[in-house]
Amino acid sequence: MPEQQPIVVVGGGLAGGKTVEQLREKGYAGPLVLFSTEPHLPYERPPLSKGYLMGESERDEVFVHDAVWYDEHDVELALSEQVASVDLAAHQVRTTSGRVQGYSNLVLATGSEPRRLNLTDLDAAHVARVLTLRTLDESESLREWLRPGVRLVVVGGGWIGLEVASAARKAGAEVTVLELDPLPLQRVLGAQVAEAFAAKHRREGVDLRTEVTVAGVVADGEGLRVDLDGGDAVGADVVLVGIGISPRTELAEAAGLDVDNGVVVDGRLRTSDPDVFAVGDVANAPYPRLGRRLRVEHWAAALNQPEVVAGVIAGGDATWDLLPYFFTDQYDWGMEYHGFADPRSQRVVVRGDLAGGEFVAAWLDDEGAVTAAMHVNQWDDGDAVKELVGTTLDAERFTDTGTPLG
Numbered sequence: 001m002p003e004q005q006p007i008v009v010v011g012g013g014l015a016g017g018k019t020v021e022q023l024r025e026k027g028y029a030g031p032l033v034l035f036s037t038e039p040h041l042p043y044e045r046p047p048l049s050k051g052y053l054m055g056e057s058e059r060d061e062v063f064v065h066d067a068v069w070y071d072e073h074d075v076e077l078a079l080s081e082q083v084a085s086v087d088l089a090a091h092q093v094r095t096t097s098g099r100v101q102g103y104s105n106l107v108l109a110t111g112s113e114p115r116r117l118n119l120t121d122l123d124a125a126h127v128a129r130v131l132t133l134r135t136l137d138e139s140e141s142l143r144e145w146l147r148p149g150v151r152l153v154v155v156g157g158g159w160i161g162l163e164v165a166s167a168a169r170k171a172g173a174e175v176t177v178l179e180l181d182p183l184p185l186q187r188v189l190g191a192q193v194a195e196a197f198a199a200k201h202r203r204e205g206v207d208l209r210t211e212v213t214v215a216g217v218v219a220d221g222e223g224l225r226v227d228l229d230g231g232d233a234v235g236a237d238v239v240l241v242g243i244g245i246s247p248r249t250e251l252a253e254a255a256g257l258d259v260d261n262g263v264v265v266d267g268r269l270r271t272s273d274p275d276v277f278a279v280g281d282v283a284n285a286p287y288p289r290l291g292r293r294l295r296v297e298h299w300a301a302a303l304n305q306p307e308v309v310a311g312v313i314a315g316g317d318a319t320w321d322l323l324p325y326f327f328t329d330q331y332d333w334g335m336e337y338h339g340f341a342d343p344r345s346q347r348v349v350v351r352g353d354l355a356g357g358e359f360v361a362a363w364l365d366d367e368g369a370v371t372a373a374m375h376v377n378q379w380d381d382g383d384a385v386k387e388l389v390g391t392t393l394d395a396e397r398f399t400d401t402g403t404p405l406g
């Protein structure tokens with residue numbers, strides 16, 4: 001009998017960790033290898049800009065499983081081992097250290113990496129003060145800076161930038177957020193809801209500057225100066241760059257898989273090669289309930305897509321049909337969002353106290369159907385908010401807080 005080739009998982013984030021878990025859950029008993037560039041056990045990233053960054057939760061809590069679990073479930077963890085290439089015809093991956101590993105099925109869970117600023121004019125000591133936030137190590141580096149008196153400049157008012165601003169203000173740091181658009185989060189939430197988030201940050205003491213473009217970051221004594229187009233500048237002890245992420249598609253692309261804003265997968269999360277799957281941030285998947293494809297850079301896709309892949313590999317007829325979902329915590333505002341809206345072309349209807357941070361918002365297409373719904377601090381209505389997506393909304397009834405949402 002020829003030796004059975006393992007299922008190989010590339011990536012040690014939530015999607016990779018969940019893939020090996022789900023394969024074992026669905027009864028796959030053969031060999032299983034997970035490669036990760038990072039030295040850590042597979043882990044989740046949301047706490048890195050929230051509780052863990054603020055020192056409110058323990059390091060152990062970020063891991064998908066502890067080391068014993070991988071031992072007990074006979075999963076080989078090849079940590080600090082980067083997969084450099086995939087040979088689809090030979091069913092092999094090759095790592096940068098020269099290991100050649102055959103596979104029966106391959107699951108790409110390579111995630112994303114942060115976009116960076118060009119810092120070629122800075123020396124190493126100053127470069128060390130310009131941070132991104134993607135890894136456990138980066139969260140720990142940033143945490144060192146979150147204390148009273150430190151001047152933090154956040155470049156980019158997206159989810160990560162705003163969560164870091166919130167954590168830093170709670171720690172007593174002086175925070176400036178620099179945003180290109182008229183409002184942070186405007187592209188995702190539209191002006192009306194984005195304005196509520198902007199006002200909240202200003203009330204919490206953030207110096208929020210919008211419609212500004214960073215021209216460069218230069219040394220200023222031991223610290224930094226962030227130069228803006230038009231001549232303004234902001235002094236900083238530390239800079240956090242949160243200007244978006246790019247999916248890590250290089251492996252897939254070089255192997256000849258279909259790549260288009262992520263690795264293109266079908267409803268079973270299979271790539272253009274029938275033995276290769278992609279999950280999490282890197283996967284561009286169909287969302288049947290929205291009638292479109294999306295690459296969702298959020299926790300829930302990485303959490304739930306592995307179950308589908310494991311089901312398909314186990315011979316079932318699993319398909320991916322969940323709605324996109326994400327959450328954020330900023331100060332005392334906890335938010336959940338279901339679905340997907342384009343606020344430039346879709347109308348938003350709000351129920352509750354927008355400015356006070358207790359509201360539900362729904363986005364409607366031309367026919368009045370809800371394409372996305374979110375709430376801030378309306379946890380009792382959490383399920384009802386999700387159920388709104390796909391329904392046709394009676395706006396008058398919806399905005400009347402005297403009537404139940406569901």
Ligand SMILES: Cc1cc2nc3c(=O)[nH]c(=O)nc-3n(C[C@H](O)[C@H](O)[C@H](O)COP(=O)(O)OP(=O)(O)OC[C@H]3O[C@@H](n4cnc5c(N)ncnc54)[C@H](O)[C@@H]3O)c2cc1C
Binds near residue numbers: 015251298
């Ligand atoms: C700070 C932070 C806060 C977040 N907060 C939220 C939140 O509140 N809500 C929410 O919904 N989402 C949040 N997200 C997004 C969420 O964490 C991501 O969607 C999720 O991490 C994606 O998981 P993933 O496993 O697909 O990819 P990743 O987590 O990026 O993991 C990919 C892993 O693959 C490894 N890898 C890549 N290439 C190779 C290779 N060639 N060989 C070996 N290993 C490789 C990488 O090193 C990495 O360990 C947050 C993200 C960050 C960074």
